[in-house]
Amino acid sequence: MSGSHTGPGRHVVVVGAGIAGLAAAHRLREHGARVTVLEASDRVGGKLLPGEIAGARVDLGAESLLARRPEAVDLARAVGLADRLQPPATATASLWTRGALHPMPKGHVMGVPGTAESLAGVLSEEGLARVGRDADLPRTEVGDDVAVGEYVAARVGREVVDRLVEPLLGGVYAGDAYRISMRSAVPQLFEAARTHTSLTEAVRGIQARSAAAPRTGPVFMGIAGGVGTLPLAVADALRAGGAEILTGTPVTELRREPRDGWRVVAGDRVLHADAVVVAVPAPAAADLLRAEAPGAAAELSGVEYASMALITLAYRRAETALPGGSGFLVPPVDGHTVKASTFASAKWGWIAEENPDLVVLRASVGRHGETEILHRDDDGLVEVSRHDLLAAVGLDATPVATRVTRWQDGLPQYPVGHHARVARVREHLAGLAGLAVCGAAYDGVGVPACIASAHAAADRIHGDLRAVQRLTADPVQSLHGGAGE
Numbered sequence: 001m002s003g004s005h006t007g008p009g010r011h012v013v014v015v016g017a018g019i020a021g022l023a024a025a026h027r028l029r030e031h032g033a034r035v036t037v038l039e040a041s042d043r044v045g046g047k048l049l050p051g052e053i054a055g056a057r058v059d060l061g062a063e064s065l066l067a068r069r070p071e072a073v074d075l076a077r078a079v080g081l082a083d084r085l086q087p088p089a090t091a092t093a094s095l096w097t098r099g100a101l102h103p104m105p106k107g108h109v110m111g112v113p114g115t116a117e118s119l120a121g122v123l124s125e126e127g128l129a130r131v132g133r134d135a136d137l138p139r140t141e142v143g144d145d146v147a148v149g150e151y152v153a154a155r156v157g158r159e160v161v162d163r164l165v166e167p168l169l170g171g172v173y174a175g176d177a178y179r180i181s182m183r184s185a186v187p188q189l190f191e192a193a194r195t196h197t198s199l200t201e202a203v204r205g206i207q208a209r210s211a212a213a214p215r216t217g218p219v220f221m222g223i224a225g226g227v228g229t230l231p232l233a234v235a236d237a238l239r240a241g242g243a244e245i246l247t248g249t250p251v252t253e254l255r256r257e258p259r260d261g262w263r264v265v266a267g268d269r270v271l272h273a274d275a276v277v278v279a280v281p282a283p284a285a286a287d288l289l290r291a292e293a294p295g296a297a298a299e300l301s302g303v304e305y306a307s308m309a310l311i312t313l314a315y316r317r318a319e320t321a322l323p324g325g326s327g328f329l330v331p332p333v334d335g336h337t338v339k340a341s342t343f344a345s346a347k348w349g350w351i352a353e354e355n356p357d358l359v360v361l362r363a364s365v366g367r368h369g370e371t372e373i374l375h376r377d378d379d380g381l382v383e384v385s386r387h388d389l390l391a392a393v394g395l396d397a398t399p400v401a402t403r404v405t406r407w408q409d410g411l412p413q414y415p416v417g418h419h420a421r422v423a424r425v426r427e428h429l430a431g432l433a434g435l436a437v438c439g440a441a442y443d444g445v446g447v448p449a450c451i452a453s454a455h456a457a458a459d460r461i462h463g464d465l466r467a468v469q470r471l472t473a474d475p476v477q478s479l480h481g482g483a484g485e
Contacts, residue, residue, distance in 0.1 A: 009034060012461060013264050013273040015251045015288065018046025020439040020450040021279030022234040023075060025243055027458035028277070035243040036273070038266050040250035040280075044235045047410060047440075048447070050228030054314035054401035056355040058344060059226040061310070061405070062447060063362070064088070067221040069448035069476060071455065072230075076223060079233040084225060087218035089349040094328040095122060096336070096392045097163055101328055107207065110186045111164030112152055114204040119160070127159030131200065139197045145416045146193075148186055149178035155199035167329035171340050172445060172478045174306035174411045175368045184418040184444075187475045224350035227447070254278070254288045262434060275434030275461045279454065281305070282412060282441040293435070296428035299421050303441050305409035307374055308366035311385040312344075312403040319397040320359040322346065327362075328392060337373055338363045338388040358400075363389065368413055378404040412441040419475070426468065436460045443471045446478035 010033050014025045017039035025035045037044075049061040065072040067087070076085055094101040107118040116123075116131035123131070134156045142151060148169060149161045166177045173180060182190045192202035223229055235245055246266070253265035254276060264271040278285050282303035290297040327342040344360040345352045351360055363385040366374050376384070382402045389395040422442050429435055436457035443453040456467035 010274045011036070011272070012275045012277065013038060013262070013271055014277045014279055015254075015264070016040075016046075016279035016284075016439070017044040017231070017235070017245060017247065018279060018439065018450070019048055019231050019234075019447055020046075020454040021277070022231050022238065023071075023451040023454035024277045024279055024438055024458045025238055025245075026075065026078070026234055027455050028461065029238065029241050029243055031458065031462045033275075033461075035238070036271060037238070037243065037245040038249045038251050038264070038271075039245070039247045040284075042248050044245065044247065045228060045231035047407065048228045048231050049405065050226040050232070051312075051403065051405075053312050053360060053403050054355075054358055056314060056351060056358055056360055057225055058312060058351065058360055058362075059228050060312065060403065061228060061407070063227055063342070063344070063348075064220045064222050065227060065230075066446050066448050066478065067218050068215065069446075069452070071448040071451035073221055075234065075451055076221075076230055079230075079237040081223055081230065081233055084223050084229075085221050086224055086348070086350060087221055088326060088347050089352070090324070090326045090346055091218075091220065092325040094323070094325055095163070095167065096328045096330050097122060097334055101323060101392065103325075104329075105164070108164065109189055109203050109206055110148075111166075111168045112156070112160065112189060112199060112203050113164075114200055114207055116200075119164070122163055123159050127157055127163075130157030131160060134200045135198045137198075140193075140199075142182065142190060142193045145181050145183040145190075145419065147178055147416050148180050148182040148189075149176070151182055151193065152177075152199065162333040163331050166333070167331045167339070170332065170367055171329055171364075173368075173413060174308050174339075174366060175413050179368075179413070179415050181414045181416045181418045184414040184475055185477070187477055222348050222350075230447075251288060254292065256292055256432070260433075273434075275436075277454075277457050277461060278435070278437045279439050279457070281409065281439065283409075285437055285439075285441070289429075289437075293428050293432060296425045296437075299425045299428070300441070302421070304368070304413040304415070306366065306368035306411045306413060307371075307406070307408045308364055308410055309374055309381055309407065310405045311363045311365070311381050312405070313361045313363070313382070313385065313389075313399040314401045315359045315361070315395075315397050315399050317357050317359050320395065322359065322361075322395065323393055330388075330392075332367065336388050336391075337365055337384045338392075339367060340364050341389065341392070361389070361395075368411075374406070378402075411445060414445075419472075423472065434461060444476035444478050446476065449476035449478055452476050
């Protein structure tokens with residue numbers, strides 16, 4: 001593909017102004033392109049949403065950035081947010097299981113232990129003994145891909161999956177560990193499983209390599225004022241650099257021009273572009289690509305999504321006593337409605353500093369396949385959250401304010417074979433000059449993964465395939481920001 005697509009003066013249209021679309025636009029501007037961003041909704045940012053409760057600034061969507069990958073923190077610095085990057089004030093999370101809070105075990109890889117002893121107090125005696133039998137089992141082949149839960153249960157027992165892997169993976173994907181792809185969701189574990197017979201030995205190998213080359217700096221970062229301010233800052237930087245961002249402008253048609261370039265129809269506007277980056281969720285991308293890339297559209301139509309809701313509650317500090325740490329995760333097997341809670345005022349120092357008389361908490365509900373709970377009205381979701389918070393941490397105060405944020409089809413699912421689906425999508429698009437896709441449906445659901453996907457798409461438009469090849473070879477693992485790894 002020629003690099004002329006993004007030379008000076010060349011016009012690239014980006015469809016979608018979530019963090020992936022904005023990051024792609026930012027990268028394209030660095031390549032010298034003239035950029036127009038078209039967003040169907042009335043705001044930029046997608047799943048990153050700043051808001052307020054009882055006068056306190058908070059995040060109503062994603063709240064942390066994985067800092068072990070450079071993409072998100074580098075973009076924040078590039079758009080002037082360097083002095084607002086902050087690590088969590090505490091990264092000590094708990095598990096609410098078997099009727100009590102337990103410190104999150106150390107020495108695991110996405111819930112998979114290196115030794116049975118590290119899970120004492122979380123697993124039953126039978127469960128701990130089952131972990132110990134891993135070393136004596138014959139190899140479990142993983143093939144081209146395998147479900148995380150299926151493989152881990154075969155090696156160390158279902159209790160490890162149900163009590164640890166499920167809440168950790170569920171916090172990232174709102175999905176089912178017995179369906180989620182190990183190759184896509186936990187790539188370092190997948191690679192270790194291909195070369196080790198024992199899973200616990202593989203985990204110890206990962207830990208030994210990490211210990212031999214220790215990383216400095218925090219695992220996660222937040223932004224004072226909320227991670228939701230990142231897309232706003234990127235949008236401001238784009239506008240300052242001459243890019244055009246149009247909200248309330250849904251794209252309804254995408255067609256190749258007879259000679260070269262693309263015709264983009266958005267309402268009553270028709271734009272002509274040298275190249276297009278499609279940075280919208282899979283169903284919307286499928287609709288746009290159906291005319292010119294029916295094979296890619298068919299693949300994207302098969303991507304499933306999970307819905308969830310985030311309940312934010314504000315309390316008077318004088319009436320609120322919470323245990324230490326950043327919050328807790330909840331194994332589905334325990335039968336509670338809330339799947340996680342973050343003590344936002346404890347986790348993020350800037351919230352406590354700005355609001356010394358308030359305590360802000362977040363609770364999340366909803367997993368893939370769970371629909372009944374999300375049919376409840378806002379008051380019902382607040383009620384069930386308060387019920388579970390009372391049971392978990394004894395919080396019986398009355399909140400001074402509550403907010404419910406619903407993320408319908410918010411998280412794409414990565415079932416077994418996800419990597420092959422993404423490869424097929426890109427193969428279908430390979431022959432279409434000046435067209436690329438990016439976002440959470442492809443290379444990881446976390447913010448750095450979305451940005452990495454966006455950079456790869458922008459570079460592909462520019463004629464450079466190396467970033468796409470790196471993502472294929474080295475997927476971006478997304479971690480749960482409350483897990484304290």
